[in-house]
Amino acid sequence: MGDLASTRLGASAFLDDLASISAATNQQNWVRRWTNIGNAHCLIGDLEIEKGASDKAVEGWLCALTAFEVARRLVDDDDAQRASVSIKVERALEKIRSSEHGIERVHVACDDAAELLAYYLPSGRPDLLAPAVICISSEEETGEMLLGRLLPVLVGRAITVLVISHDDVSSQWRGQTNFMLSCCLDYLAAQPNIDSSRIGVYGDGVSAVLATDFALCDRRVSAAVCDGGLWHWARTLAAVGWINKTADLMDEEALSARRLLSIRRLSCPALVVAGGRSAVSEAEAVKLQVDCEMAHIDLELAIPRTAVTPAGEVENFVTSDECIFGWLEHKLRRSTAPSLFAPEEPVRF
Template sequence: MTAFEVARRLVDEEDPQSGDVLAKIEASIQTFGALEQKVEQAQIASSDQTDFLAYFVPVANRNGLAPAVICISREGETAATLLGRLLPTVVGRGISVLVVSHDDVSSRWRGQSKILLSGCLDYLLVRPDVDTTRIGIYGEGLSASLATDFAVSDRRVAAASCDGGLWNWTRTLASVGWMTRTADRSGEDVLSSRRLRLIRQLRCPVLVVAGGRNIVSAAEAIKLQADCTAARIDLEVAIPRIVRTPAGEIENFVTSDESIFGWLRHKLTRNLAP
């Protein structure tokens, strides 16, 4: 699965071979579903009657309840594409995952994305193998912003790998014409205060993934982390490594995924007995 993901990133999206790689990823997922740890197709229903399909990967051979993470793909990527990349990372980690497509849960009108993600959470809440007090959320690309908004709106989210509100924050700054690089120290204090006001709405531990293909700049994420450290807010920043190849720069998604899901597992299981 990792090799297929590397091939997908090396092939141009408009290249005919790109479709072949995606087809092989989906075929591999179907094969994986025949193994001991099955991949299940989940029908997600929401309160606005908008149903869609997702993938659920339960923890194999576990007695009792397991933590779970809602994973939202990057814009333009299917749930199968994200699942194909994450399978080698999540297997054996002791957490279940529910993988959904950005296109299925994003919306043009405010509030619907939260309704659709609430449907994902409701699906997990009724499963007999999920610990309902240990549900996290993870979003890639623009979905990192969706993950933030949902974690703010639903206090049942126990950990969030998201953008920490920085995407909406950046758009707000642009809309009012503020300059973030200012020599005025009082201006920096105002910016820090406003950043903290946003992050305090998140009542769970937060991991912000910045740089690379992510929507959050590393510099802004580091500023936010410094503010949160001073305010004793549980926020960490992860910056993916970039690998240089003859075909160009590729984000080292293997180490990045290991870091993200290692953090999620730690936050979702730290108060549980082994």
């Protein structure tokens, strides 16, 4: 029953050790334990708000969000417990919203007939002109679930976020998706406390593909956590191999040239998250990073730590999210000049 920092430290340590833990203990027991930890933090938050201690109450609910996210990661997608834990996340989020913490449910106008629902969380430094990031949930989650996971990471950071659901934009044809995301960027650029020259995009899971397409389409994007064009590249390579039976015969120079086709058109720094639940394979991402380093393209690679359990691969989302938003903050700083070289080694977090 510590503060947010110790709660997240404990969650990260547990996820790092999960492979050995799950082999020795029934995973359902850990689901119950982390759900109970979340319940206890919620209760602490409720008691603190009754005392008028709003900041302590919010910290309790943020601790609960982290605990509930650990529980959700341990449950199969079709398990009834997953829906139950998701409801707990929604309730904790509603408590934080009702405490005037700054989270807003906003409507982003796309045209005369359509609008997009999103969550808006202003920077933790209202006195500064802040950068902003459009965050797109994975195909398996709603925008609300992504917000619940990210909120403990975002508190106190000098960055504003607009969180949207994958389903709300991905069901459109490609040009319409980019148009809707451009409307989100327009919305952020019009806010008085946002620096319109420092707006990035983050696509979680398969939404990394949407983030790449958007960054290629709208040159106002200043940083992108995306797939680097690798998803479309993998489909193209598979199609060529199936039609011509020659994919394995292409020389590495030709493969590298084709792999770089999309990323060369990207006008902003990129971070590619590979492996685990990502849309990008680790092997292809490493090849792309090497190609980008040789071509002096600002692309970095991050590989989350994962544990293999009976429920599948479980990613350490705590360190992953901290690394992603640390990278975004760094790239969206006003004084940071674009770097010419990607790091020699992928960042493993």
